[in-house]
Amino acid sequence: MSAQQLLPLLDEHIPSAIAIIDQHDEDDAEYAQNTYKRSLDDQYGLFLETQLVGVSGFTIDQNDIAWISWTYLDQNHQGKGLGSFMLDQIIDKIHMAGGRKIFVATSDYQETPGGPLLYAAAMKLYEKHRFVREVFHPDYYDEGEGQIIYGLRLKTGSSIPDTPSNSPIKLIGNGLITETESSWFIEWQNEESGTGNWSVQNLRAVTDDAFSKGATSTFISIPSNKIDFIIADLVAAGYKLEARLADYYADGIDEMRYRKLKNQQPNQT
Ligand SMILES: CC(C)(COP(=O)(O)OP(=O)(O)OC[C@H]1O[C@@H](n2cnc3c(N)ncnc32)[C@H](O)[C@@H]1OP(=O)(O)O)[C@@H](O)C(=O)NCCC(=O)NCCS
Incomplete structure (x- = not known):
């Protein structure tokens, strides 16, 4: 049996790593090239003897949430x-x-409509390793290509949530979600002092601004311990809950993902 080992990826492996990713997805290869140049922390290569035959890795955040990167x-x-x-x-x-928890994102891309899913093997692999499908955003990456996110719980007990439930919200702006053609995010932050600028009018304004710049849909993510304070405004501005990432911020505090599609009229309140 040939010796297979997962070893840290080094600078000298980058060209072979990019060539492997490029066999499957040119865009990911370009994106990976830039990311690898910035840092190879927690990026690994699968070696058969001395030959690099695969790549995988992860990032981990302050809430002990890990995201698996290119695999x-x-x-x-x-x-x-x-x-x-x-x-x-x-x-x-x-x-x-x-x-504490691992997430991995994939897509429901089909090369021909009704044909096989390009990432069927990956989905089977995650499900075999007890990952559970938590999120589906249709038409997320592009029209006809949705995002699927799988989650795997590793342990309970959690970091302290840094999301005070009733602190004022400051809407900051909007931006294209870079991995997508035309899905935009709405950015906000908790205000430590002051009263924030959250209102239905301001949420509508920042959303309409994204649509005027080419967004086909906008997303805003809210911790579940904060939602009661703003749910009425989200609904009034036309947002609908599309998915949630369980225990994202801390145990018991999910990330609730609201979305508004272009040309969708705000709800009447
Ligand atoms: C996804 C990937 C890493 C899986 O590695 P792999 O070595 O091919 O998978 P394994 O041999 O370990 O098999 C994992 C499971 O997937 C199944 N599988 C393999 N190819 C499959 C396919 N084309 N369709 C459906 N299931 C498939 C296997 O049968 C196995 O399940 P089983 O043990 O119950 O039989 C690899 O196929 C790959 O690089 N794919 C292209 C890139 C990709 O999809 N990356 C993930 C992006 S999110």
Whole structure:
């Protein structure tokens, strides 16, 4: 049996890593190239003897939430159990880094309408490793290509939430979600002092501004412990709850993802 090992990715491996990703997805290869140049922290390569045949990695945030990054195998080495080996090792590393929960995003892309899902093997792999499908955003990356997010709980007990439930909200602005063609985010922050600028009018204004710049839909993410204070405004501005990431901010505090589609009329209140 050939020795397979997951080892930290080094600068000298970047060209081979990019070539593997590029076999599957040119855009991801370009994106990965830039990210790898910035940092190789928690990025790994799967080696058969000395040959790099796969990549995977993760980032972990202050809420002990880990996101798995590009996970790709050389096409000549797919379907032999190496994906499972690599994912097991990544889960162990996240566990050792103190991860509370893992998320991984994928898409429902089909090369031909009604044809097979491009990421069927990845979905099967995650489900086999007990990941649960938590989020589906239709037409997220582009028309006809939705986002699916899987979650895996590693441990209970959590970091202290940094999301005071009733602090004033300051709407900051909007921006394109870079991995998408025309899905935009609405940005906000908790105000430590002051009264914030949250209102239905301001939410409508920042949303309409995104639509005028080419957004086809806008997303705003709200911690579940804050939602009671603003739910009426979200609904009045035409937002609908589309999905939630369970225990995202802390145990018992989910990320609630609201979305508004362009040309959708605000609800009457
Ligand atoms: C996803 C990927 C890493 C999985 O690695 P792999 O080594 O091919 O997968 P494994 O051999 O470990 O098999 C995992 C499971 O998927 C199944 N599977 C493999 N190819 C499949 C396919 N084309 N369709 C459906 N299921 C498939 C296997 O049968 C296995 O399940 P089983 O053990 O119950 O039989 C690899 O196929 C890959 O690089 N795919 C392209 C890139 C990609 O999709 N990356 C993820 C982006 S989110």
